[in-house]
Amino acid sequence: MSHSQAMVKSDSAQPTAAAEGQTLPGVPTTRQLTIDDFEIGRPLGKGKFGNVYLARLKESHFIVALKVLFKSQIEKEGMEHQLRREIEIQSHLQHPNILRLYNYFHDARRVYLILEYAPRGELYRELQKSQTLDEQRTATIMEELADALTYCHENKVIHRDIKPENLLLGFRGEVKIADFGWSVHTPSLRRNTMCGTLDYLPPEMIEGRTYNEKVDLWCIGVLCYELLVGSPPFESTSHSETCRRILKVDVRFPPSFPLGAQNLISKLLRYQPLERLPLAQILQHPWVQAHSRRVLPPSAHMAS
Template sequence: MWGQRHQLRGPSGTYVRDDEVLGVAETGQDLQTGRSGARAVLEFSNCTSSRLFSSQHVPPPPKAPPLPVSALPSHWPSVLAADEAPPLPSAPPVRSLTIDDFDIGRPLGKGKFGNVYLARLRDSHFIVALKVLFKSQLEKEGMEHQLRREIEIQAHLQHPNILRLYNYFHDERRVYLILEYAPRGELYKELQKSHTIDEQRAATIMEELARALAYCHENKVIHRDIKPENLLLGLRGEVKIADFGWSVHTPSLRRKTMCGTLDYLPPEMIEQRTYSEMVDLWCIGVLCYELLVGNPPFESTSYSETYRRILKVDVKFPPSIPLGAQDLISKLLRYQPSERLPLAQVLQHPWVQAHSRRVEPPPAPSAS
């Protein structure tokens, strides 16, 4: 089943038709009806991504800023009350979208609580990633609090290296998050294929993350779970922080909750000490090591050994890691949080300055 032949003028004067973007029909469960049957599948072909996704040439999405928190099921607890943090600036209520406003495409990823699909708004043909979560699973696992936190925080962050959350809505069975589409997928999958990445790319990613996290910290947000699985790749390969399920908004930037991924946990979390935004500095140090070596620095055969190595900051650098990268990593992986290299100095580090090739990406199309 082919799409209509609407044309988009590209920057080079060429045109891209919808039928170059829409692929074959696929048989599967229809999200609109819950029945099995044929449905249109959005499939990207050989047309250049820059022509398709340039905000200058793609129709903008409808004016739909994030809905107020009350749009979620009323019996779900408020994350802001639980975290004792004042709410981020709220947007005025607007017409709620429904699943009927979208053409649903191929799956982009699957998780414990639902799936992510490529999707297109029917009115504007704006391409998004639609995260579909089942309420029954969320409530069974007690994850309502975490989902509220993810929505309340991510909806108010706008940075080229942070994945946009445009809007959300829900029906009787599901919650839908309308997210920016990252055409090049997960950094984790790229690492699985190539095992490591080169020095220039690693330095570029470090600069992108330092800028994005500095923005988060300025807005009193600690991410707490930076790792390859939570980093997506945009049109030009730029990193976008994607998962804010473990992040927290708190004016004091100090917390005492155990969360995050084992290999990336900083010492203060393991010891259940009060921690601050400095946990994110530890995480990007671990990430830099994994990008260049292929595995995290404290990876061991048992949890207890991993914990021991983290608390001792037992980092072993193989000869393959450049000296400049070793210097940066060693300045981020410090037991005392106050001794970790600040993000402003990460940006000025000689290794990052010499090898990063970050290009300022165009702003993501606005949903407001």
């Protein structure tokens, strides 16, 4: 058993369809990597526990994103279990719209995650820059996410924190779900931990009820609205008002809002999780079908 597997075996989170040994081009799987195997480039982003850098493997010149986390920070916040879970889950998922976690290694002070590089950065940045996205772009993202989450749910993984900050963009602008820190592998697909971001929290999480994978359906409904309007549907001046509006499912659509998208969002933002439109029906929804321009990267055909 490799060293990377040894560290994560202690976690109860064991995704089923294990794609063992995510290989990096030009790196023998038997050898443990170190920081000396990489040329480090510009910073791509800052996080609470460390930074992400553009990096290149010296041997093969393969470009990756290297997430560098400080052990002291992780321990201070008691996040070891969450990090272990993130590694365990993300390293087993292989889908064109999910950011790959190829491998990881660590030294005395740091943990390094070797991630797929998403050249177009965060969806959040794009949204900030352009304020809103058009129907074509939004419908494409909805199709990509519905497909990726179908794959996650089939592997008993709930993401729980779909939002623009956790979505990266690939070479062709395709969405990549990143940051599996809040995701959970749950053989029964039932949980009751409150997590995620307030604007995106579904009613069952706010009320502390047991929830299941249908929380992700609520989140993509919120996302669809935010992409088209520029702000999330329940955004308010106070936390308590946001919660109140979520629990009432108080969604207000601007007059110019596309009717097809309104229909889709209304079917996703339902108080009762069982009433939310299933992922398979998002893919078949007339508005998604009419506007999506999803392009699969060449490698995806092999993975699917």
